[in-house]
Amino acid sequence: MVMAAAESQFHVLAVDDSIIDRKLIERLLKTSSYRVTTVDSGSKALEFLGLLGDEDHGNPNQPCICTNHSQEVAVNLVITDYCMPGMTGYDLLKRIKESSSLRNIPVVIMSSENVPSRISRCLQEGAEEFFLKPVRLSDLNKLKTHMMKSKCKNHQMPENLEDPERPEESTATSSPSAETSEFQSPQSQPQLKQQQQQSQANNSNNNKRKAVEEGPSPDRARPRYSNDLTVVSN
């Protein structure tokens, strides 16, 4: 039960203009024990993240919400629809990656259309994954890895992420295994896990789910789960 408690601390911001899809993604994420906030546009997402109008500074009329430090609105991952009126998911991704305070938040893009150029553009811009809609529970398994990674990257963690693990594990921050044994030390045994994950994914995914080629950025050289599922050529 430590596991569930710790996982529930992960906070996902889901962005979609369709109320049906918001309902769906919210339910999917909650079933996976995440804390979820949904918004219906990219600009509302930026507002929630504390990034308004003028670049990296919050709106002067509002208290500056600094995502990396504020426990209240700490967001561990953003999952956004691609095709939205106004600010697209791609625009939102760029805004997040251009912001010094937000760029460490993993971003996942969802789209109902399998357009290879679109997918590679998003990955180039720093998206962690590209999910084809409708998103399924099996897709969400991949989110955890990305949140773990960014968690390791950020040295200072919000307190509430560490607390529930204290009784079991004294070095919660440095050891991601505290939350899920499944992703225990991903660095040291990626191969094995990768295979397990894949056979699982392949079984449940009935070839429809397109996984995505590895992100182009060099700091992500280690194997990713998505690599050999299905290759989207670009």
Place this chain on the structure above:
Amino acid sequence: MEVGQLQKSFVDYTASLFREGFLDGQFSQLQQLQDESNPDFVVEVVSLFFEDSDKLLNDLTRALYQQNIDFKKVDAHVHQLKGSSSSIGAQRVKNACVAFRNFCEEQNVEACLRCLHQVKQEYLLVKSKLETLFTLEQQIITAGGAIPMME
């Protein structure tokens, strides 16, 4: 009717909807997301789909009966309907939308009107089928039974 009988017709009816392609695996996903903490999840999402589709089909009809048809707008509506129908697993509506979009691209008015008719028909069909399914569910619950899990 007895609970057992109701449950059996529920199972048979659901199976027929899948067999005849009205619903696909995405609808099963919705069913799997429904649990004690969210007993009405499927009905809620599907009701949103009905509201959304009614509006979109109205907008579509209006857009296609203009003097100068804005095909970009038509395509945007169809795109939305395709997305929401695929999100709830209304497969035949989704497929009709796919065909529709091709004709939007060609700016083929006649074919678009045919597609509109087709999409409307498929939508009304799946709507009445789903309503029947939900009524059955309600009857089972009223009779004190549990909704059978579909594989």
